[in-house]
Amino acid sequence: MVRDRDRSPEETAVDPAAEARRLEHDFDPVRPGETFTSAHEEFAELRPRCPLARSQEYGGFWAALGYDEVLSVITDIEHFTTSRQNAVPAFAFTGVRPPLHLDPPEHMAYRRVINQFFIPPRMRALEPRVRAVAVRLLEPLLEQRTVDVCKQYAHVFPAHVFAEFFNLAPETSEEIKRVSGTYVDAIQVLDHATVKSLSGRLYEIAQEIIDARTGGAFDPADDLTAALLAARYEGGPLPAPMVLGCVRQLIVTGMVAPSVFTGTMFVHLSRDPELQDLLRAQPHRIPAAVEEFLRLYSPYRGMARTAREDVVLSGELVRQHDPIALVYTSANRDEKVFPDGDSFVLDRPNIDRHISFGRGTHSCPGAPLARMMMRLTLEEFLARSSSFRVTEEPEMAVWAEWGTRSVPLEIIAG
Ligand code: HEM
Numbered sequence: 001m002v003r004d005r006d007r008s009p010e011e012t013a014v015d016p017a018a019e020a021r022r023l024e025h026d027f028d029p030v031r032p033g034e035t036f037t038s039a040h041e042e043f044a045e046l047r048p049r050c051p052l053a054r055s056q057e058y059g060g061f062w063a064a065l066g067y068d069e070v071l072s073v074i075t076d077i078e079h080f081t082t083s084r085q086n087a088v089p090a091f092a093f094t095g096v097r098p099p100l101h102l103d104p105p106e107h108m109a110y111r112r113v114i115n116q117f118f119i120p121p122r123m124r125a126l127e128p129r130v131r132a133v134a135v136r137l138l139e140p141l142l143e144q145r146t147v148d149v150c151k152q153y154a155h156v157f158p159a160h161v162f163a164e165f166f167n168l169a170p171e172t173s174e175e176i177k178r179v180s181g182t183y184v185d186a187i188q189v190l191d192h193a194t195v196k197s198l199s200g201r202l203y204e205i206a207q208e209i210i211d212a213r214t215g216g217a218f219d220p221a222d223d224l225t226a227a228l229l230a231a232r233y234e235g236g237p238l239p240a241p242m243v244l245g246c247v248r249q250l251i252v253t254g255m256v257a258p259s260v261f262t263g264t265m266f267v268h269l270s271r272d273p274e275l276q277d278l279l280r281a282q283p284h285r286i287p288a289a290v291e292e293f294l295r296l297y298s299p300y301r302g303m304a305r306t307a308r309e310d311v312v313l314s315g316e317l318v319r320q321h322d323p324i325a326l327v328y329t330s331a332n333r334d335e336k337v338f339p340d341g342d343s344f345v346l347d348r349p350n351i352d353r354h355i356s357f358g359r360g361t362h363s364c365p366g367a368p369l370a371r372m373m374m375r376l377t378l379e380e381f382l383a384r385s386s387s388f389r390v391t392e393e394p395e396m397a398v399w400a401e402w403g404t405r406s407v408p409l410e411i412i413a414g
Helices: 009-013 016-021 036-047 067-074 107-114 120-142 150-155 159-164 171-187 192-211 226-231 240-271 275-280 283-296 367-383
Strands: 052-055 061-065 146-148 303-309 312-314 316-318 323-326 383-391 402-407 408-413
Touching: 016 316, 016 323, 052 316, 061 067, 067 312, 067 323, 107 226, 107 240, 120 150, 120 159, 120 367, 120 408, 146 150, 150 159, 150 240, 150 402, 159 171, 159 240, 159 283, 159 367, 171 192, 192 226, 192 240, 240 275, 240 283, 240 367, 240 383, 240 402, 275 283, 275 367, 275 383, 283 367, 367 383
Parallel strands: 061 323
Antiparallel strands: 052 061, 146 408, 303 323, 312 316, 383 408
16 A cells, blocks of 8 residues: 555645645656657656656646556545546546446446456357457468558457457447547547547447347347346436446447557567467467566556545645556556566466456456457467568557557468
8 A cells, every 4th residue: 555644635735845746747648759668668767766657748647657556546446536537638528438437336236247248157158259250360361471460450359359249230340340440549649539529439339239239139148238228226227328338338448458459469479489489389378478468568558547535645645636547557567566577477476466457446347358369369370370570660559558559560371
């Protein structure tokens, strides 16, 4: 727990140094020219001297860079909320989107329903369909010598998986794939007008998904949207606008991270041919490799909480309504928790402490599906290739994600 027991907010509030601190600018989240290593280098330099960094971008925000700082914020629902600002920059233009935008106890009404759809028996039943999607998309790519594994696979795969997971018609899946792909790109380049208009379209698609289920055509036991419509909270159904927001959040939240994360595994493996060969020879070690990739290349750095009241955290005065970005990308390399944190260590002894999927109330319900998607991608790609290498410098996503947008590969078929 990093909250400062020695200094109360009242003591710090009258301290001019605390006020001056709020005007400092430790780092610039939108600095151009990011490379595959630059953000991690900057976080490694900042972490020891300001684990809770300050930036004046986006109207001013705190950035929790240290592992303890991130963990303290996400596990302290008494002092920090997601209901005000839950991302830096604030990108939600319309409506409340459960579960992320709600605090307990209301939050649990949605999570109870969602969680059931990610339990192990359901994941096992879904796996053959997810594998079939991966094979269908990868096979034509592997016939080409050069591909962009982000643009031609990572940006497409999640939408097809979602069609399977959400029982969607092929045409709906095609549209989600197209709209969300452009939406993810627009978020990454901070194109507010496009994000706003595509967000509206994604709401319409979410509504169409709901409408298709209102006649009872889908069994709530087998369909997440139907289950949300059938759920009860405080004696009545979940409010219609909230169910809409929830479906809208699910179809997009789960698209973004896999889209930017997948390419990072390929960059790493290109630069480490021995690991490539090891995983080809011993595919049972792929889940452990995926886990270490998730730690090393955590894709979220702009998810956020807002302080409910003045609070002192790591010696800094965080004012009521200040947003704090949860820089999972940095926290998971904190040397205090992960020795040699910048290196890939297969079977790292404390790998279960990584927080790539968050922790506590809002921890990622989709983690089992995300892990499966990454494992199946590597299993199928490695089995069908004898080697691959990156041919150009990867193009990077920008804050609020960390990861790749373009990874050109040369592949030697297996
Ligand atoms: C590599 C893949 C993924 C990563 C790294 C990831 C990471 C995360 C993280 C860190 C959070 C917590 C955010 C916070 O603390 O504010 C989160 C929440 C969430 N994720 Fe994921 N996620 C991934 C894939 C998915 C998938 C595939 C789905 C859905 C199918 C999904 C659905 C969600 C939802 C609905 C929430 C909000 C949970 C809540 O507020 O209770 N995610 N994710």
